Amino acid sequence: MKRTYITQMPDKAGAFLRASRIIAEVGGNITRVSYNKAVDVHMLFIEVSADAEQLDTISERLNEIGCMMNDRAPGQTILVEFRLPNVTSAMLPVLELIDSFHFNITYISAQENDTDFLNIKIGLYIQDPGKTKEFLDSAANLCALKILNYDKSQKILDNTVFYLSFANQVSSTLRLGRDATDLLIADSNRIMQHLDERNEAPYKTFSYIGRFAEMLHSFEGSAFCAKVHRRSLANGFTLHMIEPPCGSNTYILEKNAHLLFIDCGFACFKAEMLEILHGLFPDFDAMEKSIVLTHPDIDHCGLLSLFERVYVSEDGRLNFAFENNSLPDFREQNKLHAPYCRISKLLTKYTPPDMDTLRLIERTREKEDAPVSPLGTLYFQGLTLDVFEGNGGHAKGEVVLVDEKNRLVYSGDIVVNIRGFSKEQAAFNALAPYLMTSVNLDSALATEERVYLQNKFSPKAYTYCCGHGALLEPAT
Template structure:
């Protein structure tokens, strides 16, 4: 059943939600989710409705007719002013008449006596047109003394009437979003807030994490993009490069004379920066034959798939199914879980993710069981003299997760099943603390994820013993590693490449 989120702005009066509910019911809509928090925003209420596409359109039109839906993002500002008013009856009326003339609402008001002939009025003026601010203040100053006060974010009463509008304007400017995408950002932010508030989290903290998530990704573009690049000669014919961006997954490149084989591709937002890195690392990058393998279908691992022209995208059926769902505009495997839905959609918006064309897919496996508890062998591929076995995990991190294993040369690509957290720089550690808070867990099944980690560590140790040297672990994030006493540690002897 199609589902749509309506971001409504309702009057603060009895019966407002009842009226909206009647409209939805009239069109046979089912209300699947409602979120309203007066302490966050006085007027904004989120309603998820399930109905036919035609009914959803009719509901939107009727809610718009009564003024409950307004997708226009105004440049709303709260201007705090201190006004010195005579302590006599009716003295505030001239101020109210001025505000009425300019159609300005008051978001906050507080007054106190100064034991003199005057009172200090502190007022929050809700101004949608910044161009009239000076005119309003000039008119007030002709009557009474007025000063602009400092805005205090800690005083929640000052902005809880327009919180979502302010957040929408901020994110639209930061991320260069369309109005439609901005409204989706606000809706998914509310979805995360509602879920975490139910678990006892403070809404202010939740929105702070969302802001930090958006700013961190966005502000690491251009000259602020700093990637750590490691290089290892795996065999006489193959060289491995690890490119670790400021955030998002690593991209590994296996270079041979004939081709370049990429494993995972990071966030889409860093496409220009990554292509510049590729061009500097690999002679004739644009014309080289390329294959891409993904360890799993998360947005931060698949960002460049839609931008790598001419490259074959190699993956298993489960990952292909998830990416096809993205391409069709329906929830993918990560988004099937209500816990992950809001975060996944925000990740797409913030990183500018575009699902890849499914015509470019090359499917690795056949008849893989839907459910299995162990690493399941599903296929193989070669990169020159490196022979890789492909194993599918049980889905603890994400359905369709894969591990690529070369026993002869002792190298394993693990995706996010194994990550060397201790090898993060402080900046990357900060970023990687955001998702666990907003998601509560980056895994879809923590018990399965733990079991998969244990199985991969055992496999890597077995390979290391057979080769009489530590197995190289290429995790989804962090530096190239080896296993020491059951834990990942950064590998010694790796060449650091400076571009």
């Protein structure tokens, strides 16, 4: 098994040598090292492969030599603008005050502006946030000042404790515990390392992850601006569609007090979704309900705990078996996708479904050598749904449902309606392609799937119920 140690090393070369000796003595194997002075001059990430007992011993010994950062409080970083007379030594009283509080200066910028005053911006890392007010009160007696907001993707305000400040901000926003915060730091570093190899600016990584967390938080409660649609189908069926600001669409077929869901969105919006569902179906808790997953990405399967029957393909079942056994799922087996996927699970409070609830979509048709091939059939209250499986271009375990009676195609993410995104969906869906480098496991195969599916079921004749975005209706 592997574990990532997040270490604080004032002398990178010497400290890394000591840490390496400890790991070798215990019998561990270093599989990854990451250090980027432009981001954090002290933070060093060491990934080690060993058995559980060896990993625990390594933790203890690294802690003994003061390398582990686990017990260090994250503190906070603030940016203050001081308005000083443009005269000799005017800056000294401010610097002396900062020194008396033992704050670290992480950023400083000053320039003349053709007036009698000099505006100086100073970034401060404050280990004990409780001292912030006392410092600002004292500074206000020296000169006029103001606290500035700042964009971390544009200004490097803290290059000694950046990871801690970044993780503290995200953890505070989403109320994460200490263990979750450490995992967030480690996987954020992995994404940065991958993107750094592509010559991407490292701070853009943290800006995007920060936006991911902020957007999840911003849609909580009454701000969950989901669009809800209803359509009458043949033979007394009703189709309901819930289109959330982020996460997958949820489709619900209703007849005779029975419900069949197709996908169900992020786990973190369970309360918001339940409020909508109870509004649509007052007897929701007592109703018979099942769900079919178009694929096992977590933005499509966060609410599986609500269902006693979850229909999946064989690869979908295997994906959840990996997760239930604490093994990397199919996405996480891709090194470019793994860090983002783990962060997404962490921030959206995802848990894998109980394996006892899974129902395999049985193969009743001969597999074809095609990007999308027949798999089997599902029946719901007299309605026939033809099931096709994709070739894994977007995600392993993906299926498509076709309702020939009503000319509907439930395509999952093989076809998404990008032009039909709301402003919120467009902003949120722009994050994953950057942080994962691509939302597809194999973009060439994904393109083949989409083209083949739309040739087989023409958008001129079928309505596409896409994984994201509005319904894709035939042109009239």
